[in-house]
Amino acid sequence: MSLRLDHVGLCNSIISINKNIQSIALINRQGRAVEKVSRPGFTNQFPDYMSEMFFMQCVLQVSMGGDFDEHFGPINYYVSKRDSLTMLTFPMDDHIILVTINKNASPISLARKIVNTINDCQKQSHDA
Template identity: 25%
Template sequence: MSAKIYDYSKICDSVLLIDPKIRFAGVINDRGRLVAGGMKPNVEPLESEKDDEMIFMELALRVKMRKEFDKQLGVVNFAMASRERAIAISVLLNEDILYVVSEPDSDYCALPKKILEIVNS
């Protein structure tokens, strides 16, 4: 089975346009490195660049660990964390991860569905 080919930059740009409350849309590789996308222009980051690196590496590790249960539970469609200052959503793109961060008052029911529509189109 061949992997789907994604245009990471196009996906990130499209995701940023979904909702003005989205702050970040980037693709993280399986080693926790940002390979496409990033912060929306004119948005103040919530964390330092060094913290970003740690968040990305932790995300890559968490995604790898979730795969251990794919056989029993099926593959993960998306994962979401709701925090006081942000909502974070991750979606697998082959071996890479689309990581989206939005304001905490975003519509967390509609947002993942819209992101998946972009990824699957």
């Protein structure tokens, strides 16, 4: 199975966790989306050039947070709650997963389920 299929499978596994998950973007360390999956009817929140800036901000946040791994342990996820939606950011190997969820969903409960899904997909990928 190719790496791209792993990315698609991971994104599809995450979006299937809960109907409140609106979109997933798998971002490389340069801030570029290598995979995107959205629910039908979910529209992109901003133009492509702004998406790239936002993705780079996510990469920077995770990268800077990693400076404290030795003292506090690795980052599991970040939660960013906005007026219209909530964003969850998960570091994963050389990528970052950005998950956009409905503003009324429970971010902590979903974040835990997403972490478990990411861990399961990584385990399956390493076992293959």
